[in-house]
Amino acid sequence: xxxxxAELIITxxxxxxxPPEGKLEIAFAGRSNVGKSSLINxxxxxxxxxxxxxxxxxTQTLNFYNINDDFRLVDLPxxxxxxxxxxxxxxxxxxxxxxxxxxxxxxxxxLLVDIRHEPGEHDKMMYEWIKSCGFNGIVIATKADKISRGxxxxxxxxxxxxxxxxxxxxxxxxxxxxKFNVDEVWDTIEQLLEINSQYIDEMQxxxxx
Numbered sequence: 001x002x003x004x005x006a007e008l009i010i011t012x013x014x015x016x017x018x019p020p021e022g023k024l025e026i027a028f029a030g031r032s033n034v035g036k037s038s039l040i041n042x043x044x045x046x047x048x049x050x051x052x053x054x055x056x057x058x059t060q061t062l063n064f065y066n067i068n069d070d071f072r073l074v075d076l077p078x079x080x081x082x083x084x085x086x087x088x089x090x091x092x093x094x095x096x097x098x099x100x101x102x103x104x105x106x107x108x109x110x111l112l113v114d115i116r117h118e119p120g121e122h123d124k125m126m127y128e129w130i131k132s133c134g135f136n137g138i139v140i141a142t143k144a145d146k147i148s149r150g151x152x153x154x155x156x157x158x159x160x161x162x163x164x165x166x167x168x169x170x171x172x173x174x175x176x177x178x179k180f181n182v183d184e185v186w187d188t189i190e191q192l193l194e195i196n197s198q199y200i201d202e203m204q205x206x207x208x209x
C-alpha cells in the first residue's frame with residue numbers, strides 16, 4: 001500500500017473521545033513492549049508517528065491513526081505489565097472492552113505476541129476475547145529477527161497451540177527493524193478493508209440519515 005498520509009488523530013481514554021464512526025478501523029492488541037508502536041511506524045514508514053518507549057505500560061489510551069483519509073489503525077493499551085497497579089490494569093481492560101464491544105467501525109483486532117516466547121495467560125485471555133467478539137483471530141509474531149528463520153516454524157507452532165489458533169496461516173512472523181513481512185501484513189490489512197468495503201458504505205449511509 002502506498003502511504004500518502006499518516007497522522008495521529010486522537011488519544012482517547014473514553015468513548016466520547018473516539019473520532020466519528022464512518023472509517024474502517026483495524027486495532028492492534030498485545031502485551032506492553034511487544035512492539036505495537038514499532039509495527040505501526042514500520043507499516044507507514046515513519047519512525048516517529050507512534051511513540052515507542054523503553055518503559056512498558058506507557059500506552060494508556062487508545063491511539064487512533066488516520067491512514068490516507070481512508071481507514072484507521074488503532075493502538076490499544078498494552079497489558080500484562082506487572083509494575084502497573086491492579087486498579088490501573090482493570091481500567092485499561094475496561095477501556096479495551098468498551099471499544100471492542102461498542103465500536104461499529106472496528107472490523108478486526110490483531111493480536112501481537114513476541115515470537116521468542118510462549119504466549120502467556122494474558123495473551124490467551126486476549127485472544128479468546130478477540131474471538132468471542134467475532135473477529136478472525138489474526139496474530140502477528142513480532143521480533144522475528146531475534147531468532148533464525150529456520151526456527152520460525154517451531155515458534156509459530158508453539159503460539160498456535162497455546163492460543164488455539166485454527167489456521168497457522170493466521171500467524172504472521174514480523175520484524176519492524178528488519179522489515180520482515182511488512183508486505184504480508186499490508187496484504188492482510190488490504191484484504192480486510194476490501195471485504196468490509198460494502199459495510200462501511202452502508203454505515204456511512206446510516207450516519208447521513
